[in-house]
Amino acid sequence: MKHASQIQRLGVTAVVTGLLLGLLAFFLIPVMASGSAAKEAVEAPVPRVLAAAAATALPPLDPAAPAPVAAMLAAKLDPILSSSPADASVSASVIDVASGEELYSHAGDQPGIPASSLKVFTAIAATQVIGEEHxxxxxxxxxxxxxxxxxxxxxxxxxxxxxxxxxxxxxxxxxxxxxxxxxxxxxxxxxxxxxxxxxxxxxxxxxxxxxxxxxxxxxxxxxxxxxxxxxxxxxxxxxxxxxxxxxxxxxxxxxxxxxxxxxxxxxxxxxxxxxxxxxxxxxxxxxxxxxxxxxxxxxGEQIRFMLEVSDNYVAEALGRLVAVKLGQPGDYAHGAAAVAQVLADLGIDTTGMELKDTSGLADTNRVAPLALARALGYAATSEHASLRNLGYALPVAGATGTLSTRLGAADTRGMVRAKTGSLMEVSSLSGLTVTRDGRALAFSFFVNTNDRAVGPHRQILDASAAVLTGCGCR
Structure with a gap:
């Protein structure tokens, strides 16, 4: 695939260096006290919630840390993702960041509605074209x-x-x-x-x-x-x-x-x-x-703001500004097309992708979870230092932005960074985490229902992210 070939061109040293630099955001994360962990209807027992403010720090990332075994990971994720109601469709993709290998897929290559997870694409394109210091x-x-x-x-x-x-x-x-x-x-x-x-x-x-x-x-x-x-x-x-x-x-x-x-x-x-x-x-x-x-x-500061609070207006403005920077009209159509083109130019697989906006508000957007996971993995290991900073901008589990009241349990709090997404009948969660063994993973999970609920079944997404963080899966 285009992504894998680009990683190979960077060489082993660049991959390891990019991984360590791009995931510095996970180190010494200040975490504020949260009320209670998001209810996990699938997993038991529910992990203990931290009672007081503390700093959560990851152990040093070891490039030689073992990756989860795909079959073992599937054994943990399948029961959670298949527990959704009959009227719901679930799709998921999990990527090993260092190798670029997809470790898990549940219809992960099938385009779905990304909701605000799409803002990850906008952040990457704006950073690449306009520059984080602009x-x-x-x-x-x-x-x-x-x-x-x-x-x-x-x-x-x-x-x-x-x-x-x-x-x-x-x-x-x-x-x-x-x-x-x-x-x-x-x-x-x-x-x-x-x-x-x-x-x-x-x-x-x-x-x-x-x-x-x-x-x-x-x-x-x-x-x-x-x-x-x-x-x-x-x-x-x-x-x-x-x-x-x-x-x-x-x-x-x-x-x-x-x-x-x-x-x-x-x-x-x-x-x-x-x-x-x-x-x-x-x-x-x-x-x-x-x-x-x-x-x-x-x-860079505006992108952090956009991702943390999921600001649609900033996201839409940035999409149009990407188009303008590329010499195109600053309208919604050229903005969406420009973001998709920048992703393709970076070598991120855009197969089946249809972007109608750059905020994720349109329920006509179509993106595969695999594409989002690969984009996050690409950013974390990119030769572009500014893209490696994307990890700093994502909401922190149990601490900041739209994740401040989610994934607040002791073993996920401060350990997951992800972009949330909520529309009528749509939920998504796309981000980065590190396994119990110290292996960095990129993931994207979608849920789509017909129950007229806004952001349905988030507990399925959160439970899936918790599995990744707690996984040895060896």
């Missing part, structure tokens, strides 16, 4: 003596104020307004502006429909997504609260926030121009004199 720039431009244009450059995690240490809200629109006000006042004093200045928004970096037609309309009303714009605050939310409602026009909401702050900053100085707070949209590609600019958290 920062997105939002700038204010004086287009003519009477017009200031706010130009969206891809940062959808802007803040309303002066900035934040967090990835969401790192760059502040108030800071941008204050800097722009200083430059605007200087320009006015030099006779380069009029006495009345309007504000416009240039959000032309993205193209096409702002909403994907493959998304169910309920995803908007339930705050899972909003119309896409290359400029937004807090992932298109009304404020910094991670549960705040998403706004209907994220770009205009950000521009109006900026305009009000600019008016306040200019108005505090005598003799400056009058700034209107009503904002209109500018023609694409506004040219002029840059007044000020602010930059986002690094792409």
């Amino acid at each position: 920062r997105f720039t939002t700038k204010a431009v004086l287009r003519d003596p009477n017009t200031v244009v706010l130009v969206g450059g891809g940062d959808v995690l802007l803040g309303a104020g002066t900035g934040s240490e967090a990835a969401s809200g790192r760059a502040g629109l108030e800071t941008l307004a204050r800097l722009a006000a200083t430059a605007l006042l200087d320009a006015h004093a030099a006779g380069e502006t009029g006495d009345a200045v309007s504000v416009q928004l240039d959000d032309s970096l993205f193209a096409g429909p702002a909403l994907n037609p493959d998304w169910d309309a309920s995803l908007v009303t339930t705050n899972n997504i909003s119309p896409l714009s290359p400029i937004a605050m807090y992932g298109a939310r009304a404020n910094a609260n991670p549960k705040a409602e998403r706004v209907g026009d994220p770009g205009m909401f950000a521009a109006t926030t900026f305009a009000k702050a600019l008016r306040a900053a200019v108005g505090s100085s005598a003799g400056g121009p009058q700034v209107a707070t009503e904002v209109t949209r500018a023609a694409a590609g506004a040219q002029g004199t840059e007044l000020a600019a602010v930059t986002s958290a690094t792409l």
Whole structure:
């Protein structure tokens, strides 16, 4: 397969080095106290849950650690995966990271609905094409003596104020307004502006429909997504609260926030121009004199945020930004196609893959668990150092993000890093773990039902991941 051949080309030394570096995320992981372990209806006894906060550390990874025997692993996983209700379909793939060998498959090569596990692909593609140290720039431009244009450059995690240490809200629109006000006042004093200045928004970096037609309309009303714009605050939310409602026009909401702050900053100085707070949209590609600019958290920080909280808006923006970086239109179709193309170019097998978006919200996406497991294994052993950092960004079992209340038992807590996925009638879990013998595994599990439940039968996925972590399987 393409993946295996690429690993072979790296050579034994590169594989071992990449494995050790790429899985540094598993060492000395700080783990917060959790309430109780996820109920495991299949396995018994339930492992003891840690009662107090502690640091969970893995033993040093030994490249010579024995891999699980496939038959022994199947003997442990088959009863769990086959315990699903009759109306549910389950698929799974487990990869030995060091060798690239698939150790277990339960319809693992059959494309299914990945839900938010698909964000792993988006993270890989964005890191590879854009670069983990890249920062997105939002700038204010004086287009003519009477017009200031706010130009969206891809940062959808802007803040309303002066900035934040967090990835969401790192760059502040108030800071941008204050800097722009200083430059605007200087320009006015030099006779380069009029006495009345309007504000416009240039959000032309993205193209096409702002909403994907493959998304169910309920995803908007339930705050899972909003119309896409290359400029937004807090992932298109009304404020910094991670549960705040998403706004209907994220770009205009950000521009109006900026305009009000600019008016306040200019108005505090005598003799400056009058700034209107009503904002209109500018023609694409506004040219002029840059007044000020602010930059986002690094792409790597934004990816960590996206994966930990499973932020759909950030994921969709990153997909479009990958397309733009490759010289393609920044619409949803080109974004999905660009992510798939980057994976193929990296040698990751994309057979049967159909990407309709880059967040996993579309139930028309089709991805095989094998493809996700191979992508995670590729990243962990990649010659690209930035891709090896992907392990740092995944939620930690019993500790962070969407895994903070899952897999909290003593032998899985802090030992599993994985991306969760939940849609109506769909659950997925895709990530990395280390066996009891010190062997790194990549895995992906899907469950699909017809019971109208959101994220059904997660206990099956969690129990399967627990088997991998506790497995000697020799």
